[in-house]
Amino acid sequence: MQNDILVRKPVFEDFPTMAEIKVRGWQTAYRGIVDEAYLRKLSADQICESMRAKKKERFLVADVNGEIVGFCRYRLCEDTDVEGNCHGEISELYVKPERKRMGIGRMLFLHVMEDLKNSGRKSVILGCFSENHSAQAFYRRMNGIYIGSENFEIEGRKYPVECYRFAL
Numbered sequence: 001m002q003n004d005i006l007v008r009k010p011v012f013e014d015f016p017t018m019a020e021i022k023v024r025g026w027q028t029a030y031r032g033i034v035d036e037a038y039l040r041k042l043s044a045d046q047i048c049e050s051m052r053a054k055k056k057e058r059f060l061v062a063d064v065n066g067e068i069v070g071f072c073r074y075r076l077c078e079d080t081d082v083e084g085n086c087h088g089e090i091s092e093l094y095v096k097p098e099r100k101r102m103g104i105g106r107m108l109f110l111h112v113m114e115d116l117k118n119s120g121r122k123s124v125i126l127g128c129f130s131e132n133h134s135a136q137a138f139y140r141r142m143n144g145i146y147i148g149s150e151n152f153e154i155e156g157r158k159y160p161v162e163c164y165r166f167a168l
Contacts, residue, residue, distance in 0.1 A: 006063040017068040019048035025094040033131045070095035072108040088116035090126040117168040130160040
């Protein structure tokens, strides 16, 4: 399967599929974690427009024989840490639910890490919901180091998020 995966930059026409993958990802992975009413009202059209508007962010898609099966959104952080190092941040990593555990997320993740390293970044940070145990296990398998937690607010409700750092 991994030999069939092409990781590439998205074209304009890929964004609606990426938005649908995000909606399905939220509705399956976050069921029981995030308020159900919020999950029901997610709009792929609104998410698509929001993604297209993110000019300072980078995207990669996983393409299997012309089908977009996953994507990652990430960015170069402009600030530095106390040692003067610049970092990258992964904002989103989603794979179609029926395509999980096939190496797609891993390939996207590794391509993003390589791009950030080539952009002069020394590490990458990301966060995932504290109750999303499968994501936490994935990031630990990818050598993520837990660095703390914070809250992510959705419609006035705070959800705990675990933060991880990855050395490049």
